[in-house]
Amino acid sequence: MSRERLVFEGTSGTGLAGLLDLPTEPPKAVALFAHCFTCGKNSAAAVGIARELIRQQIAVLRFDFTGVGASEGDFADTTFGTNIGDLVCAAEHLREVLAPPTILIGHSLGGAAVLAGAGMIPEVRAVATIGAPAEPRHIEHLFSAEAAVIESLGESTVRVGARQIRLRREFVHDLRHQDQMTRIAKLRRALLIMHSPQDRVVGVDNARRIYDTAAHPKSFVCLDNADHLLTDRADATYCARILATWARRYIDTESDRARGK
Template identity: 55%
Template structure:
């Protein structure tokens, strides 16, 4: 496989850092992978799933959202809406360099982002969510008591997964204003919902709500025994294999 660096401009003009996983042979499809909240393009799930898909002929662009990983910008100035805008920028970059994406894949909050971004990317034929919340405001529970400090000060540093992140009131306001029900109902693309019944970060009820809100064609795959971050290599491999087989039905 060919793993290349990718750099492109995000919604605010900051340079976004990505990795393009290319198959050794013919490219049968292209995809964009959106990582989980505060994770990055090199997270276990993003890297392992992208590489496994490349083995199946799918070229995958995974990238760091603004203010995360190696991408430019200040995370404190980002919102869910800006993440969706970054996704559209990633799709445009892929279209200009490798081929317009036919698949969007999102993990956790990245799953909510691909559901919102799909209608703005005409080439997309299939959308896949992995451990995604139905309501974007779901991430508020991760902030705990820091939410009060954020609302009082306008911005505050919050420890998430042992790392400090600056979260603003703009982010809190934005996640409350999203209408994910409408995005899902009007998706107009094939949808695959993947979720673990043992997910203790984003409960399995979220998968039911996403699935019930969507129109056909739609599918659900249970990731029984997997944790939210898919830290077990076998779980990530399983996701990639099922995803590639499912998506092939909707690709030329």
């Protein structure tokens, strides 16, 4: 395996930091990974899934959204809409330096982002979500105690997990005005939904709503006993192996078409 550090322009014009993991042989496919809310490209889930996909000869780009990790910009200036824009920018950079992504993978709010952004990346054939909310506004419960302050003063500092971040009124309003159900209904890509019934951050009912709204082909995998962040390496590895096996059906189909079979 080899790894390249990338910096490319995000939707707001600031530099986004990414890691492109490449298998030793020419990749059979290229995947783009979107991390969970405030997590970053080096989260346990991102690292574990990328590691396993590389073993399956799938190249993976994982990157930090604007204002997160090593990427430039102020997180307070971002919205769910800018996350979608950053995802599309990452796909465009992949298109220039390697090949366009055929697989999108998103964890938690990153899962909502890949569902929303897939229609803007024509080469994508398969989309996988892990612990994703059916609608972006679901994450409002993470900062509900500060909701009134954000609305009245325009912004507030909130704690999400171990991190303190500034959120603005625009961020909250943007979450509330996303027509995510329509996007899911019009996805027209193979969809894999992975979710733990023990998820206490994003309840498993969100997976049911996504599944019921999406058209076929669609699949659901139960991540029994996993936590939301997939902190157990075994859970991340299991996710990646299922994902790689599932995605190969669509990768191989594309390869056959290219060969005229």
